[in-house]
Amino acid sequence: DLVRSHRRLRRPRRHRHHGACRARQAAAAVKRRPVQQDDGEPTDWPGSALVSDFLTRQLAGRRLAALSCLTYGRSLKGFALWMKSNGGWDGDWSKLTARNLRDFVIERQGTHNRRSVHNQVSALRAFLADLRERGGITTTPAAGLVLPKLPRSLPKFLTEAQTDTLMDAAEDSEKDDPQEVARDMAILELLYGGGLRVSELCGINGGDLDLGSGLVKLMGKGSKERVVPVGDSAVKAVKDYLTLRGAPARGAPMLLAARGGRLNPRAVQLMLKRKLALAGLPADLTPHKLRHACATHLLSNGADLRLVQEQLGHASLSTTQIYTHLSVAKLREVHRKSHPRA
Structure with a gap:
């Protein structure tokens, strides 16, 4: 039919x-450039090493497409820079609290569209869940973080x-x-x-x-x-x-x-x-x-x-x-x- x-x-x-050759090439590309850097923004930001490792493994294991990894990287970088500017965070992901994430989402909802906030929350949840599985943190502060509903256009x-x-x-x-x-x-x-x-x-x-x-x-x-x-x-x-x-x-x-x-x-x-x-x-x-x-x-x-x-x-x-x-x-x-x- x-x-x-x-x-x-x-x-x-x-x-x-x-x-499986393409996966190795993609992973190598991520290692050379872990996260796409935006013009005018710092390239050395808190917590970037663990984020780079996360994206490399996701791409090498074909869990995420290259464009999804790029979006996740930008979202996690944006959160890290926000944390640094709001209290001088040093990049220790184990120090994050649910209050930090909640304040970040509330502020972003006032400056970004709903889809952008949705993508940033998705990236945080995935990264922190992976970090917990690998023993980097004992509990994930994103457990109660709710994804903003997207309008079905x-x-x-x-x-x-x-x-x-x-x-x-x-x-x-x-x-x-x-x-x-x-x-x-x-x-x-x-x-x-x-x-x-x-x-x-x-x-x-x-x-x-x-x-x-x-x-x-x-x-x-x-x-x-x-x-x-x-x-x-x-x-x-x-x-x-x-x-x-x-x-x-x-x-x-x-x-x-x-x-x-x-x-x-x-x-x-x-x-x-x-x-x-x-x-x-x-x-x-x-x-x-x-x-x-x-x-x-x-x-x-x-x-x-x-x-x-x-x-x-x-x-x-x-x-x-x-x-x-x-x-x-x-x-x-x-x-x-x-x-x-x-």
């Missing part, structure tokens, strides 16, 4: 252009017409190198056809995508592996790209950056900005909006909610249910046609 829903979304197009997405407009504009990029255009088409089709996260897209290696079956093996959040279909259009786009680029070796990056090497999420974001400008679409649309579009269009075309959950790699069905609001219009239409008193 899910594959049939994919095929209803986009038919193959005729393109004009034919054609409706996801923004591209309509089917907008998606087609974007693909047409990307395909008609005359000024770019043919291999780069083919790669960009493969990127867009994979993001939309498979509902991939950008990190999952950039992590695809040679051998992960079966061009015969159209199934791709992905490493999602929490190092959870899943295999999902990407649709005929995406398979066709990847084949065209690999004809020009050459087939990657098993385990080597499938999508290459302009100067070689693995494609990174920022490069995908910038590429999409250029294609949106060519298509005359809103510039605030992000690669993640293509993931939203995939889920929305699958449900609108009759896909089962639980199958869409598996497609997106959601741990909870409630996360996927947010996309059902977009099928309300279709539900009303079906109700109007089918109900005897409609």
Whole structure:
């Protein structure tokens, strides 16, 4: 059913252009730069050694993605600097009290948005729980720290017409190198056809995508592996790209950056900005909006909610249910046609 829903979304197009190692590398990168430093802020801050060790182990063990580690690092650094400025804290995590954490959260709620405070509390809870498990502290003062509730906003997405407009504009990029255009088409089709996260897209290696079956093996959040279909259009786009680029070796990056090497999420974001400008679409649309579009269009075309959950790699069905609001219009239409008193 899910594959049939994919095929209803986009038919193959005729393109004009034919054609555990990673974990160790990531951990090494963290050791070289434990926490991303912000311009103008001190690089030597209280408690940084234990935070660096925590992030290195999380990344090496694939418990957290690189971007999550970066966010955690910034949050923990912000808390440490706040503690230093409010009493001259020396970096001894065993001296923290629940009052310290509560005062920090109260102050942040007055200066930061709810999502930012939520992320900072999450980082503190995870770090202190890990520190307790390793014997660095005997009790965690974050035990009673409650995560701020986040408002459940409706996801923004591209309509089917907008998606087609974007693909047409990307395909008609005359000024770019043919291999780069083919790669960009493969990127867009994979993001939309498979509902991939950008990190999952950039992590695809040679051998992960079966061009015969159209199934791709992905490493999602929490190092959870899943295999999902990407649709005929995406398979066709990847084949065209690999004809020009050459087939990657098993385990080597499938999508290459302009100067070689693995494609990174920022490069995908910038590429999409250029294609949106060519298509005359809103510039605030992000690669993640293509993931939203995939889920929305699958449900609108009759896909089962639980199958869409598996497609997106959601741990909870409630996360996927947010996309059902977009099928309300279709539900009303079906109700109007089918109900005897409609």
